Amino acid sequence: QVQLVESGGGLVKPGGSLRLSCGGSGFSFSDYYMTWIRQAPGKGLEWISYIGNSGTNIYYADSVKGRFTISRDNAKNSLYLQMNSLRVEDTAVYYCARDPSPYGDYGWFDTWGQGTLVTVSS
Amino acid sequence: AIQLTQSPSSLSASVGDRITITCRASQGINSALAWYQQRPGKAPKLLIYDASSLESGVPSRFSGSGSGADFTLTISSLQPEDFATYYCQQFNSDPYSFGQGTKLEIK
Numbered sequence: 001q002v003q004l005v006e007s008g009g010g011l012v013k014p015g016g017s018l019r020l021s022c023g024g025s026g027f028s029f030s031d032y033y034m035t036w037i038r039q040a041p042g043k044g045l046e047w048i049s050y051i052g053n054s055g056t057n058i059y060y061a062d063s064v065k066g067r068f069t070i071s072r073d074n075a076k077n078s079l080y081l082q083m084n085s086l087r088v089e090d091t092a093v094y095y096c097a098r099d100p101s102p103y104g105d106y107g108w109f110d111t112w113g114q115g116t117l118v119t120v121s122s
Numbered sequence: 123a124i125q126l127t128q129s130p131s132s133l134s135a136s137v138g139d140r141i142t143i144t145c146r147a148s149q150g151i152n153s154a155l156a157w158y159q160q161r162p163g164k165a166p167k168l169l170i171y172d173a174s175s176l177e178s179g180v181p182s183r184f185s186g187s188g189s190g191a192d193f194t195l196t197i198s199s200l201q202p203e204d205f206a207t208y209y210c211q212q213f214n215s216d217p218y219s220f221g222q223g224t225k226l227e228i229k
Contacts, residue, residue, distance in 0.1 A: 112166055
């Protein structure tokens, strides 16, 4: 079945870096736009970045622009989020999610991973 | 950036009740709205897309309506598994955004 699995979360100090990964299976990963969404503890959902199926169409929320970098390796069916200059307010569960439109961008998300927790604290 | 405001923020209801959650956008977004359900400790689940299209496998007691700036999610007869938090999300323009959520609790 269609599945996404995140990894790479953990505890990091303010100013530090972390790289999240998301592996896709059960579908043709290279055909789909992918997205990162986060949820701070006890808070709502925040969309933070998407990447087109070929990796050339990328967008970031203002809250992470210049600090986070989204990328993908279609040969490995993997999505990444490189997070630099981390702040306490970046503490959240990070989800990867799939846009259901092959080669395009519907804009909603039909498949989500289970999430990985990033804690930024000294 | 487009802001989405959900109301109410929380709601108490009983099994069998009909409930409606509202999502208002800060500007018109056509029908570019989705609804998600999130149970505690779980990832969100897509319910509705394009404001009123039911995602495959989602029970027909869920329905969505609206266009422009005002949207609603209706659950026609609440079941025990429906008590969760619900989020709307707009995809009319970048950056995409979510409402703050509506927590549906058992009365």
